[in-house]
Amino acid sequence: MTDQPTTVATIPFEPVRDILKAALDQLFHIEVTGLESIPESGGAILVCNHTDYLDPMIQGLYSPRRIHFLGKEELFRPDDQILETLAQAPGWSHPVFSPVRLTVEAMLKLYGLYHRSQMETWGGHPIRRAFKGDSAKDAVAYYQEIEDQMLELLREGHLLSVFPEGTRSETGVMAPFKPLTARLALKAGVPIIPSGIRGAHGFSDVRTFLSGEVFQRGIYYNIGNPIQPADFPKIEEVGEKAAARALTEDLQKQVYALTLHPERRSRGREVPRKTRARQL
Secondary structure (H helix, E strand, O other): OOOOOOOOOOOOHHHHHHHHHHHHHHHOEEEEEOHHHOOOOOOEEEEEOOOOOHHHHHHHHHOOOOEEEEEEHHHHOHHHHHHHHHHOOOOOOOHHHHHHHHHHHHHHHHHHHHHHHHHHHOOEEEEOOOOOOOOHHHHHHHHHHHHHHHHHHHHOOOEEEEOOOOOOOOOOOOOOOOOHHHHHHHHHOOOEEEEEEEOOOOOOOHHHHHOOHHHOOEEEEEEOOOEOHHHOOOHHHHOHHHHHHHHHHHHHHHHHHOOOOHHHHHHHOOOOOOOOHHHO
16 A cells, blocks of 8 residues: 555554543543444454544544554655645745755655654555546556455454545535445455444534634544444355445444434444345
């Protein structure tokens, strides 16, 4: 998913997790239920609706296991975005600023290298969204490579977080799920853990902080019962596409139920799992 980065010293995840979690618990009202649904070991896919940049942070900080997650490449290269913004600033390219410009650019590139290495140390894997390459064949090969690497992580026994909507919701309304998660689970033979988050939409928006709203609202993250491979539709009976479609539909219903009002969370965790081909 990314080229091997130059080795730099990074901070272990565990002490940072403890500090950040303690800070979040002090500043905000966050409730997490169902952590016992995450298996202690073995490959598994943690699935959630995607409402804000905060979503993967809550997953990573509260999970009893280290989580591997996918993120758009831009999140791993903040230096590129800052340099692009500076390049558009009036006078930035003027010769008189050359010594300062070269120093700033060198520092930003060093920061970018450290940031990428740190993100990868903490389980991050950058991907290029809407990658096209020079041809359709290049795009297919790229996304197949990503899928193969995710399968490898699962088969090695890692916990992988996937947001099946493919991107954050701009409105807070959950979008239709893409079938990638189901395909991965069917191929790797690992359980899918549905989860739902409510109250985090727009949380990282600066205006939400300035208004003080973030300190008044509650965020509820509920983890449901795992869907075991034995409950998956049988590929040999209905075919791979039909099995993935049925499993995706069922998963979407379960995640939606887990995003309901706090008082209904326990019921949401017991949504019947109808993963039969007759759903099609």
